[in-house]
Amino acid sequence: MRMNALFMPLAALLLGAADLPGPGEPALTPQTARSGGPVDPEQAKLAFDAADLRFEVFPAEERIAGVATLTFTARAPLARLLVDLDRNLPVSSIMIDGAVLPASAWANPDGKLTITLPNRLAAGGRVVARIAYGGTPHVAVKAPWDDGFVWAKTPNGRPWVATTAEGNGCDLFWPCLDFPTGRPGVATLHITVPAGLKAPSNGKLLGVDTLADGRTTWNWRVKHPTTYGIALNIGPYEQLSGDYKSRFGNTIPLFYWYLPGEEAQARRLFAEFAPTLDFFESEIGPYPFGDEKLGVVETPHKGMEHQTINAYGNGYTKAPEGFDWLFQHEFAHEWFGNQLSARDWDDFWLHEGYATYMQPFYGLWREGDARYATMLDDERNKITDLRPMVSGASRTEEDVYRIDRGGPGQDIYYKGSWMLHSLRWLIGDRAFGEVTRLAVYGRSDPKPGNFTPHFLTSADYQAIVARVTGKDYGWFFDVYLRQAVLPDLLSERSGGMLNLHWVAPGGRAFPMPVAVRIAGRTVRLAMTDGTGRIAVPAGAHVVIDPNARVLRRSAAVEAYQAWRDAQKAR
Known part of the structure; x- marks a missing residue:
């Protein structure tokens, strides 16, 4: 009932809206379109303790209303708060430590909400900001290759809604610190949706409240979420669930939310959860979020590694390797992306290179050398060698993905994978396993509950290799990470x-x-x-x-790529 009272004024306003936004609308400012890069010095002063996020989603109007209560601790004295939020979601009120601020105390002309504090905050001081906002969120053109809301319909015409935010960032739909190290210590989500719809999201379900008019509020809590990993998923879902008895002694809840009418396909995909989990736990270490869940939700876009609620939109496609590549890839990101996180997007290969390598590595674990070699060979033909994988400078996510901005593009996937393949042969299986565990968990003896998410740079990873092997492999990383051209x-x-x-x-x-x-x-x-x-x-x-x-230069591969590209250009 409190949610009903909270959202009623904005809900009534939104119901009067006439035109729905199209793909790519409303337009984003350059500030909102960027995610990561050099951290604003004032934002660097903030330790993000907690986020309590209340959303109401109106699929018919393609609008949202939100109230975000953010708790920060000051690392240094500060007189104002800077949080990232798309200006297309105008702020209606702000409270600081329970006191209402006048509208003159905040401004958001370009997507960085600036809040002047009533009193200067000393180092070590704590502040709670409550921000009410809402409006028309940016609509994705082709998620997940771009970001925003996806407003779709199920085959029987029911609302089907999802969000993606990796490229443009969390500020597309909630006020946040939009850079990789801007994670809150904990996030609690309260998602209110129309009657008959469900809202699976991150972390552990605290409960579902049914309001007087049939709307429901889904309450979730997730620890240390990646900022872009928080996701809204809304639809008339059905659910499969079970428990996995881990080799580490804990029991992990398994959930898959799928559309009605797909139970047979859903059960086949759900059957992959346990063996895939066993592979990662045996070869890498404990599932990082076992006290919350392994969650997957069917989405109207291809997929994304949303923490504990991975998006799946692969249409249950069959593949010769005998497993669903998209489910396996996104699930790999629970270790490589959500547990091990790049400190800066410049080191994005740590996410994508490792997750891509986990595909042939899983093929090896399942079927042996022939499958491993076949899958790696397919990856080899996709390496472009146009830009170095790492620049050594702070970058935004789009700077890394886009070759026209000097980024390595897809090489963070395929070249990263092949570099790891070569590294494993160079230092041996035992050392490679130890390097990977230290990179993922920050310790060599991970057990459920004795680790937290771990931030890493390429230099950190190189140092871990030196620590494990007792040798300096700077020459290896200088060539593969910091140069575009392969050795011949x-x-x-x-x-x-x-x-x-x-x-x-x-x-x-x-x-x-x-x-x-x-x-x-x-x-x-x-x-x-x-x-x-x-x-x-x-x-x-x-x-x-x-x-x-x-991994080395291949004249045959280069000739094939040139021929392939010429064929495509015809």
């Missing part, structure tokens, strides 16, 4: 010898070992100074890197 392995047979020589971009040292098969016998050459020699009997057949363990 030159070979020459002369005088009964095979001579090998690495040519790396900029003349860099590249002492990458390589396997050579000679007349059916395979040896590993150390290539200590970037060169190697081995005797080859006359007439012996030689295969260099017979199991394709090393």
Whole structure:
């Protein structure tokens, strides 16, 4: 009933709206369109303790109303709060520590809501801001490749609503700190939807309240959510549920919300949850959010790694590898993205490279070497080598994704995956597993409850490799992360010898070992100074890197890509 009273004035106003927004509307300011990049110095002073987020969603009008209660602790003295919020969602009132502010105390001309505090806050001081807002949120053109609300209909004409925010950020529908380290310690969500609809969301369900007119409010709580990982999903869902007995001794609730009429397909997908979870727990470590849930929801867009409520829109597509690639990829992000988070978007390969590598790695775990090699070969043909994967400067998410802005684009997926494949061969399975656990959990002995989300940079990851192996692999990361061009392995047979020589971009040292098969016998050459020699009997057949363990330049792949691109351009 309090929700009813809270939203009634804005709800009545919105019901009078005539025109619905189209894809890409309303337009975003450059401030709202960007997510991440250099952190505003005043926002850097804020530790984000908690967010209590109340939403009411009006599918018929394609509008929302919200009240966000945000709790911060000051790391340094500050006189105002700066939070990110799309100006298309105008603020109607703000309270600071229970006191109503005059409208003159805040402004939001470009998407960064500036709130002047009644009193200067000392370092260590705490402040609670209650922000009431609402309006027409930005509509996605083609989610999840762009962001915003997706207002759709189910096959039988019922409302079907979803949000995505990875590229443009959380400020599309709630006031937040829109950069990777801007996570709140805890977020509580109260989502009010029309009668007959459900609202699965992040974290643990606290309960569902039914209002007098049949609307329901779904109450959720999630710890340490990624800012872009908070999601609204609304529809006439049906639900599958079960429990998974983890190898770590805890019990994890499993949930899948799907559209009516799809039970048979839904059950087949749901059957993949447990074996996929077992793979990740056996090869990486404990599911990071086992005390909340493993949640998946069917969405009118392809998919996204929304923490504990991964979006799934793959249409139950079959694939030769025998598992749903999209479910598996988004689920991988619970470890690589939601638990291990890049400190800056410049290090986005830590999310996508690892999640992409987990596909062939899962194929290896399920079926063995042939499946692993087949899946990796498909990824190899998608590497472009147009830009370095890491620039060394703070970047927005779009700066990384867009090649026209100097970003690596899809190489954070496929080149990142192949780099990890090469690293695993270079340092060995045991060391690679230890590196991955330290990167994900910040410790080598993860158990349920003894870790929290872990922020990392590429330099941090490189340091972890050095710590585990006792060796400096700066040469490896300098070439694969910080250079666009792949190393080239030159070979020459002369005088009964095979001579090998690495040519790396900029003349860099590249002492990458390589396997050579000679007349059916395979040896590993150390290539200590970037060169190697081995005797080859006359007439012996030689295969260099017979199991394709090393990411290197391939003239055949380059020729294929040029032909493929020319065919597409016709």
